[in-house]
Amino acid sequence: MSYVHVVNMRVIGMMCQKNCGTTVHNALLSIPGVTEARATHATSFATVTVDMDKYIEEEGLTTGKDGEEQELQETKIKQKIEEDALDAVECVGFDATVLGPNDILEDIEKAKTMETAPPTSIIEDDFDEKIESSSIVTNSSGKATFQVGGMSCAVCTGRVERALLSVDGVVEASVSLPTSRARVVFEDFSQHILKEGGPEAVKKKVSMLAELCASEVQQGGYNCEIISAIALGLSDTEEDDDGGVTLADNAARMESARKEEMKFWRDLLATACIFTIPLVAIHFSTAKIEHDHNHGPAWFEWVSLILATPVQFGVGKKFYVSAYHSFVNGKVLGMDFLVAMGTTAAYAYSVTIFLLEEVRFEAGPGTGHLKPTFETGAMLLMFVTFGKFLEAYAKGKTASALQKLMELQPVIATRAIVPPDYLVQIEEDGDARGKKGDYVVSANTHINSLQTEDVDIKDVKIGDYLLVLPGARIPTDGVLAANEGQGKGSYVDEAALSGEPFPVAKALGDTLYGSTINQLSVILMRVTATGSGTVLARIVRLIDEAQGNRAPIQAQADRIASVFAPIVLMLSAITFILWVALDPEEEFKQKIYTAIMSAISVIVVACPCALGLATPTAVMVGTGVGATNGLLIKGGAVLEAAHGVDVVVFDKTGTITTGRAVLGSRYELLQEDDDLAVGLPSGLRRSDVALWLASCAELQSEHPLGRAIVNAGRGIWGGDVSFAKDGVVVSDCVVVPGSGVECCVAKEGLGGYGSVRVRVGNRQFVNDLREETNNNNTKTELSPSSSEACIGDKEVLKLRERGQVGVYVSICLGNKSSADERDWRVIGVLGIVDPVGLEAISTIAALHKMGVDVWMCTGDHETTAFAVADEVGINRRNVCAGVKPEGKADLVTRLQKQYRENENDPSTTRSVRRKRLRLRREQKGGGVAVVGDGINDAVALARSDVGIAIGAGTEVAAEAADIVLVKSSLHDVVVALHLSRVVFNRIRLNFVWAMGYNLFALPFAAGAFYPWFDWRLPPAFAGLMMAFSSVSVVSSSLLLRTYSKPEIEEDGTLIQTNCFTTITKCLSGIFLKCCRRSVASSDHRFNAVHGRDNSDFEHMELT
Structure with a gap:
């Protein structure tokens, strides 16, 4: 038996060493018999060494007796150890695979490469890898994106997805309801077609497949437009191929589709209201009018028929068509079918009564009171259309997140025309501006003298030079080529991408990201990515894909309806047959009439309005309650999750x-016998000198750290931070991007020289350590292992442990003109913190x-x-x-x-x-x-x-x-x-009530209780019961208005209060107070009778 077994694995998903690497390491240590475990984030590599004897002993395994059996058992144990290692890693949320010998060698080579590569390349490669890992399929010849109109629910997205997958050559499809977008990936056929027809044949094939997909979706009853069809695997620059569609074009397309859908439902709602409101008014105004049906329909019944027909077949056409396509393409009877069936049944009932009146049909005893109810179906369609309009509005608001992102990219860019004599060739490797042999703009270029032209962002190409003014958004991704600021650097506000509040210093060759904001100085950038290759475009794609994976709670109603609708139809048919066969009436026409009315009653009473209202009403009330409590909740899918x-x-x-920088801890390092203590302004303490000088230097600064220092000074000394009233003059202010600020503070007698130069910034700048720079022209960070220890280093390390940024303050007494003659020394360290x-x-x-x-x-x-x-x-x-x-x-x-x-x-x-x-x-x-x-x-x-x-x-x-x-x-x-749990529980209660109601009402509508109670449910009363079911669901949802948010104590304890508990507490308090007063008065009378002292009682009362 071997002594140890080593398992090497590739772990996918680790983002950092401190957290993810430690998590994987601890998971591997849980394996029985483990002697060593390692997990490395940089290489996505993990290894674990297991003592075979200890493993067998702890797991209670046995080994074989002879050599062959023992070898076989050893192999099985090793396989079990590998399974346990995979299990341990996967149980903490990471994907892992066991590596073979060749894979291990590849990982070792990768580790060596990453160790020698510059940091920026590691970050960029990692970003590209993560973006690509989110793609649908990696081995493909092309992909296409479509704008799909007419989708309204989860059934629609499933129908579109099935239509796309039915096309030969489509291997995967995804449909997003919020964005009305669909994406497909085509199978890998590029190599075969490349040999026969070249790249153009591949592009033609991809375009043809995209058109077939669009045609298939259109045949399903939806509008479909091709946004882009891209052939992959043809060149190294395919990542930037966006099919000629910019972010602005995407935003415009999405906005156009949203407005078109909103207009469609708004027009339908307006049509329904125009005909339904007069119809309802006529119904209620003529409800008590007696009419002899033997003389035919009354005038108001003719008007009702005329008003109801456009609603039923005009507004209802959308539901008829959708129900038809749903059944033909997907064999699904969804909510649209139930709406169409219920409204048609109500309309058919009214038309039947109308025609019977027209032909003077004598239905028999008990039927003379029947009258058409055309308003029933019309009202149902109006309310359902109103719900669809609200749904389209909410869906548009959900998709507007992508539009906001797309609109961040400027539409116009300022392209600089760089003459050839302004370009220089890079002579050595390792230059941050590019590779050896590349031509770049000279660092000494006066960029304000360059000729410029405004161009559309679609016309910007990789390699172009763009000019960006202060305060303007950077048009696309690139690198900093030149700027007009001091120190050949600049500041860029990257809060849009990083979320951090402090602007980032940029040196020549540093990466610039589109949509971020340039600050302070004019910069010249060289474009390195356009279109879909930019970071902003990738973030847009990630959000779009993530939003496409949502499953709305309304899909539950569609699933229930798909089973419920056939059952209702079957019950209606059975009801008709049984009434014709078993009705004791002798007249055949009476049997037919009773059977028809009962069958219609079954359909009408089972209308899915309660199911349809179960979710939106609770969502509407819940979101309203949330809004009153400072919460904006975007729909039922949110509550479900x-x-x-x-x-x-x-x-x-x-x-x-x-998110706002403020002054935290500070260390004043000025010695008591320091010359600077001479001539200080009156009212300034020695313990505040460093803060005062830093405030003077940062008065003109726009950096958040500088503003935090100045605000702290104003909090101590008021508006006159520099003590100008005492004759202090601040001059020669210079901002050095990425380093700090320098100025001269002058006052008669100050420090014995009358003036002092002040520097506020990082360690290298304030100590004038010019030699400590790296290849990227950026200052090195403070570390305990620095070659030269400086005053304030220990204090800065202490501040970092508290989560604060350490800022050095140094001075040089006198006004020496030569920088080499100045002797800088640190007099204080200020901590800047983003407070909790x-x-x-x-x-x-x-x-x-x-x-x-x-x-x-x-x-x-x-x-x-x-x-x-x-x-x-x-x-x-x-x-x-x-x-x-x-x-x-x-x-x-x-x-x-x-x-x-x-x-x-x-x-x-x-x-x-x-x-x-x-x-x-x-x-x-x-x-x-x-x-x-x-x-x-x-x-x-x-x-x-x-x-x-x-x-x-x-x-x-x-x-x-x-x-x-x-x-x-x-x-x-x-x-x-807390609110989401309450609202979602109410939604489930509404579903249970709606289903329970239908299951209880269907037997009554079918006449199942007629033999015992001699009572049937006419369609008119069935419509009332149907309306009652909707009202009950709405009332259940309205009870959510009694919700009150819980109070949160300092220790995290939740105190839940609502109107009922408040009333109970008030009544309890009044009752207890009355009891106490009654007891107190009784004790006083008792003590007065027996002559006892009341001091004990008074003490008890106070207690």
């Missing part, structure tokens, strides 16, 4: 924290008490993230730091797959856990909610089961989310989950 949420992932900046919100701690405590796991995912530094997590009560194991937008979405996917159960439960074997994990994957994961506020959270918000956006955040995040916290209160996260 939110009631089962068991994991909440918070973004840090702007969510757990305020007031409600963060209690919110997270409340979620813990509700049994919800809380995670934090941020793009910020790990040390800062851990400091915030410790403060608010989040376990460090649940923190992911340094994560990009696509990484946040990957975390959501991993948590959705993760199976959380008690690892120490001996009754649950690994095979059972693995089986449960596979079952959970088939069910598309558990309930994961994401709380964020920025565009960088938009992908995660869309991919999660429930996306919750802070109202004060970006508009895109609010549109991409399912729930918006209007008041930006974190307590509302708890309220949202």
Whole structure:
């Protein structure tokens, strides 16, 4: 028997070493007999070494007796160890595969390559890999995108998807109801066709298949337009091929489709109202008019027929057509069929009575009071159409998240015409601006002197140079080629992608992302990606795909209706046959009349209005209650998902924290005998000198860190931060992007020289350590292992452990003109912090008490993230730091797959856990909610089961989310989950009531109780019962208005109150108060009679 067995695995889904790598490592350590385990995030590689003897002993296994049997048993044990290793990794939410010898060599080579590659390439490769992993199918010859009109429910999306998959050559299809988009991927036929006809033949084949798909969808009764048809595998630049469709074109197309659908339902609703409102008015105004039916129909019955017919066959045409296509293409009898059947039955009943009056038909005793009820079907169609109009409106608001993202990209770009003599060739490898041999713009170029022209964003090509003014959005992805600022750098606000509040310093060659905002200076950029190859376009695609995976709760009604409708038709037919066969009446025409009326009653009383209203009414009331409590809930799908949420992932900046930089801790390092203490302004303490000088230097700064310092100074000294009233003059202010600010502060007698130069910024800048720069022209970060220890290093490390950014303040006394002669020394360190919100701690405590796991995912530094997590009560194991937008979405996917159960439960074997994990994957994961506020959270918000956006955040995040916290209160996260559970339970109650009502009313309508009670249900009363069922469902939903949100204590305890509990408490309080007064008066009388002192009673009363 071998002593150890080593299992090597490739683990998919790890985003960081601290959290994900440690999670996998700990999972592998749970295997019996393990002696060593490692998991590396950078290479997605994990290995575990297991002691075979210990494993056999702990698992209670046996080995073979002879050599051959022992070898066979050893192989089986090794296979079991590998299965246990895979099981351990998959049970914590990651995908894993066991590697063979060749795969291991490839991973080793990959690790070596990644170690030698520059950091930027690793990030870019990782981003591309994650984006591609979200695609539908990787081996394909093409893909196509369609705009589909006319879809209204989950049945429609399924019908469109089946139509697309019926086309030969389509291997996968996905349909998104919120965006009305469909996507298909074609099979891999490119190599075969390339040999015969070349690239043009492949493109022609893809276009032909796209047209076939569109035709198939159109035959199903839907409008379908080809947005793009792209052939893959023809060139290296296919990623940028977007079929000539820009983000602006996509936004315009989507908006046009949304308006067209809204106009369609608005026109139908208007038509229904025009004819139905007069019809209802006539019905109620003539209800008590006596009419002799032997003289034919009355005038108002003729008018009712004329008004009801356009509604039934004009407005109802949409439902007839949809029901027909649903049955022909999918053999499905959905809600449209039930609506069409119910309204047709009501209309047919009225027409039957009308015709019987016209021919003076004598129906027999008890039937003379019957009269047409044309308003019944018309009202049903009007209400259903109104619901469809609201649904189209809500669907348009859901899809507007993508439109907001698309509109971030500028439509016009300013292209710079660069003369050839402005270009220089890169002579060495490792230059951040490009590869060796590339021609780039000289760093000394005066970009304001370049000729420019405004061009459409569609005409921008890779390699073009674009000019971006301060405050303008960067048109597309590229690299910084030149700028007019000092230090050859610039600042870019990347909050749209990263969510972090501080602008990012950019040096020459640094990557620029489209839709981010340039600040401070004019920059010249070289385009590296356009169209669908940009980061913004990829985020749009990810959100679009994520929104296509939603399953609305209304689909339950369609599933019930698909079974319910055939049953109703069958019962109606059986009712007709039984009444003809068993009716004791001798007259055959009387039997026919009774049978027809009973059959119609069955159809009318079983109208699916109660089923159709069960969800939208509860959703409408629930969302209204949410709105009054500061919550914007976007539909029933949200309530379906939110009631089962068991994991909440918070973004840090702007969510757990305020998103506004303020001054935190500070260290004043000025010595008591320092010369600077001479000549300070009156009213300035020695312990505030560093803060004062930093405030003077940052007075003109627009950087958030600088504003935080100035605001702190104003909080101490008021508006005159520089003490100008004491003769202080601040001059020579210079901003060095990526480093800090420098200025001269002058005052008579200050420091003995009358002036002092001040620097505020990072370690290298304030100490003038010019030699410590890297190849990318960016300053190195502070580390304990720096070659030269500087004053303030220890203090900065302490600040980092608290989650604060350390800012150095240094001075140079005198006004020496030469920079080399200046002797800089640090006199203080200021800590800038993004403070935790007031409600963060209690919110997270409340979620813990509700049994919800809380995670934090941020793009910020790990040390800062851990400091915030410790403060608010989040376990460090649940923190992911340094994560990009696509990484946040990957975390959501991993948590959705993760199976959380008690690892120490001996009754649950690994095979059972693995089986449960596979079952959970088939069910598309558990309930994961994401709380964020920025565009960088938009992908995660869309991919999660429930996306919750802070109202004060970006508009895109609010549109991409399912729930918006209007008041930006974190307590509302708890309220949202609590309310969703209450509303969803009411929806289920409505469904149960609607089904129970129908099952109870159908026997009455069929006449099942006639032999005992001698009573039948006429169609008119069946219509009333049908209306009663709808009213009862609406009333049940209206009871949700009594909901009041729970109060959250500091320790997270929830105190639930509503009108009933409030009334009960008031009555209880009044009763107890009356009892106390009665007891008190009795005691006083008793003590007065017996002459006792009342002091004991008074003490008890006060107590």
